[in-house]
Amino acid sequence: MAKRGWKVLGVVVGVVAVGAASFVGWQAHAFDASLARTYERPLPALTRSADEAVVARGKHLAESVGACSSADCHGPDLAGGKPLSMGPVATLTGPNLTPAGKRAGGYTVPQLARLIRYGIKRDGHGVVFMPVHELSWLPDDDLTALGSYLATVPPVEKPDGETHVKLLGKILDRQDKMPLDVARRLEHVAPATDVPKPEPTARYGRFVAKACVGCHGEHFSGGRIPGAPSSMPIPANITPDASALGPWTFADFDKLLSTGVKRDGKQLDPFMPIDALSRLDETERRALWEYLRAVPPRPFGGR
Ligand code: HEC
Structure with missing residues (x-):
């Protein structure tokens, strides 16, 4: 190729590389900015129940439909799950949900209800990776049950594991390939109103x-x-x-x-x-x- 051809090629490659780099930087920035914001959503007006049947329903939901106590989620004793290592995407670990948990322990019923319905943590920021979009349909009774049950689990002193979304994870999230920043997706979704009572249908x-x-x-x-x-x-x-x-x-x-x-x-x-x-x-x-x-x-x- 003549000297001039190489020069043109060099410029083209340079422009593409700069374009790709700025795209990546912009996606990562958008992801970080979305997690840095806080949401103004009032806490649902629900109160903790000590009723045995309600607490039992909460335990059932935590162990089955909610899969909270799954080994990969928050662990069988709810004190934290196994770290999920997804290479260049993310490392994610469900935190300790028992009252001794630093990040996620001691949620009140309204705080838990807001988290599960909208993906908003106690501090107002969006939660990462937790599949709230799969649980946000739970009706008020079930959210009360779940929160009332969690308040009864014994405290387990265990530090929270690592949760870290990496560059590829940020891009996949922004490209809607993987829901990691879940709260922004639920921001304009109205709670389900057509959930029947549990029935085999x-x-x-x-x-x-x-x-x-x-x-x-x-x-x-x-x-x-x-x-x-x-x-x-x-x-x-x-x-x-x-x-x-x-x-x-x-x-x-x-x-x-x-x-x-x-x-x-x-x-x-x-x-x-x-x-x-x-x-x-x-x-x-x-x-x-x-x-x-x-x-x-x-x-x-x-x-
Ligand atoms: C964490 C991911 C995950 C979740 C959540 C999950 N599955 Fe699966 N499921 C899989 C994988 C992976 C396989 C294939 C595993 C295999 O073939 O050994 C599978 C296989 C199956 C199969 C067997 C299909 C066959 O042809 O043998 C059925 C049935 C099934 N899933 C139903 C369900 C239902 C119903 C739910 C929800 C209540 C569910 N799964 C939730 C990952 C999941």
Whole structure:
């Protein structure tokens, strides 16, 4: 190439590199600025209950639908989960939720209700990574139950683990590929008003199934989770397609939830939080099943 050609190429490469760098810098800045802001959202007017049935409902939600006590979330004793290391995306660890927790311990019922409904922490900032968009449907009674239960768990002195969103994570969040900054997504979403009382129907199952969306995708057809490292297992297609749950019966589904054994007799990858899902009660399992039977069948991978 003539000298001039090289020069032009050099300028083009330079312009592209500067453009890419400023794009990355701008995305990271937007992410940081969004987490640095505080939200003005009043605390829901709910009060702690000491009623045994309410506390028991809260414990059930924490251990099943909410998966709070899942090993990867806040841990079986709620004193903090296992660190989730996602390479260049982020390192995330669910903090200690017991009253001894420095960051997340001792939330009052209204503070917890605001966190779960809108992703807003006690200090007014948005929470990172917690799948509040899967839980924000919980009605007031359930938020009261959950908060009332958490207030009763014994304190466990355990320091909070590392939570650190890295550059790629910030870009994926801003590109809407991975919801890490969840509060900004819920800012203009009105709370669900059409949640029925727990019943074994697709109508209720639609809400319970929100717990599956982060992995199996909004259309439940599975495929690699965007941004996930290749070492992470790929969620299956759970629509009623013939290649997916089409041939399954409720008994197959129930067995999978109870034991983690799939219809083909193989053990489910432990990435799917079966410790929590095995605690779903009969109504929730039936509701989930009815709903998953009713979603449109799709081929694998469209998420
Ligand atoms: C943390 C991610 C995650 C969540 C949350 C999750 N799953 Fe899964 N699920 C997976 C992965 C990964 C697989 C594939 C694992 C394997 O094949 O061993 C899977 C497989 C399945 C299968 C087996 C499909 C088959 O063809 O054998 C069913 C059924 C299923 N999930 C249902 C659900 C339901 C219902 C929910 C919500 C209540 C849910 N999953 C929540 C990750 C998840």
